[in-house]
Amino acid sequence: MSAGRRAARGTALRRFWRNRLALAGAVIVAAFLLGALCAPLLSAYSPTRIDLPQKLLPPTGRHLLGTDELGRDLLTRILYGGRISFVASGLVIAIGLSSGAGLGVLGAWYEGIEPVVGAVTEILLSVPAILLALAIITALGPGAVEGAVAIGIAACPNFARLVRTTLAAVKRREYVEAARAAGAGDARIILKYMVPNSLSPVIVLVTYQMSTALLTLATLSFIGLGTQPPTADWGTMLARGRDFLAMAPSYAFVAGVPIVLLVLGFNLLGDGLRDALDPRLAADRAARTG
Numbered sequence: 001m002s003a004g005r006r007a008a009r010g011t012a013l014r015r016f017w018r019n020r021l022a023l024a025g026a027v028i029v030a031a032f033l034l035g036a037l038c039a040p041l042l043s044a045y046s047p048t049r050i051d052l053p054q055k056l057l058p059p060t061g062r063h064l065l066g067t068d069e070l071g072r073d074l075l076t077r078i079l080y081g082g083r084i085s086f087v088a089s090g091l092v093i094a095i096g097l098s099s100g101a102g103l104g105v106l107g108a109w110y111e112g113i114e115p116v117v118g119a120v121t122e123i124l125l126s127v128p129a130i131l132l133a134l135a136i137i138t139a140l141g142p143g144a145v146e147g148a149v150a151i152g153i154a155a156c157p158n159f160a161r162l163v164r165t166t167l168a169a170v171k172r173r174e175y176v177e178a179a180r181a182a183g184a185g186d187a188r189i190i191l192k193y194m195v196p197n198s199l200s201p202v203i204v205l206v207t208y209q210m211s212t213a214l215l216t217l218a219t220l221s222f223i224g225l226g227t228q229p230p231t232a233d234w235g236t237m238l239a240r241g242r243d244f245l246a247m248a249p250s251y252a253f254v255a256g257v258p259i260v261l262l263v264l265g266f267n268l269l270g271d272g273l274r275d276a277l278d279p280r281l282a283a284d285r286a287a288r289t290g
Contacts, residue, residue: 032261096154
């Protein structure tokens with residue numbers, strides 16, 4: 001890594017640490033991730049064991065957030081549901097980024113197929129992501145993995161357009177022309193010179209797509225097309241809590257808060273990364289608000 005690149009990353013890191021909202025977002029995401037990873041250590045209850053005499057209890061010292069309609073501890077199910085949310089959202093990003101980045105690289109580097117890649121991307125973007133995901137999951141069937149695959153495919157055009165646009169600009173830089181003149185192959189130029197200098201906007205998009213994936217996965221589970229019972233899942237818990245609003249009003253609230261908080265955390269983190277990696281955006285926003 002060159003000294004100039006190390007200095008730029010150090011400056012970006014300092015800008016990020018000075019952004020309190022970004023730090024708050026990072027703390028929220030880290031807290032949920034830690035809770036999901038340490039779920040067996042943080043709760044002595046099983047997320048699936050039924051205990052009907054304890055059903056629909058309000059928050060107590062024994063059950064800090066209460067219990068659901070089958071007597072299962074809600075805090076435990078939230079912790080284990082976080083595992084599903086992070087793993088499924090990670091799968092969404094892996095599918096969307098790998099397929100979208102591949103299309104974007106092809107469209108940016110090979111001018112002959114750029115119109116085709118652009119047309120396919122714009123067509124897919126014209127369809128709402130949730131409708132595209134629903135169409136795909138109808139063919140695949142309900143389930144956590146199936147839902148993640150469907151949403152990942154729906155996220156592909158977002159990554160494709162960003163990568164294609166970013167690489168097209170980097171392609172015209174002097175160091176790329178110099179590498180091409182020196183006889184470097186296409187793969188070497190793309191991987192060594194173009195991709196490392198195009199990562200910043202992709203990293204920011206990943207954080208925003210994580211929040212979108214979380215919401216869409218929860219929506220699919222809410223309508224019965226995502227994670228299937230008895231697996232702990234926030235969207236399923238929210239759907240069940242809605243049926244018991246009169247008997248246990250805290251049930252739906254407890255199930256919905258994690259979704260809101262984690263989506264907020266990823267959005268704040270994305271805003272902070274965007275401002276840190278592109279200080280011009282932060283300066284423009286400060287000028288508008290000032």
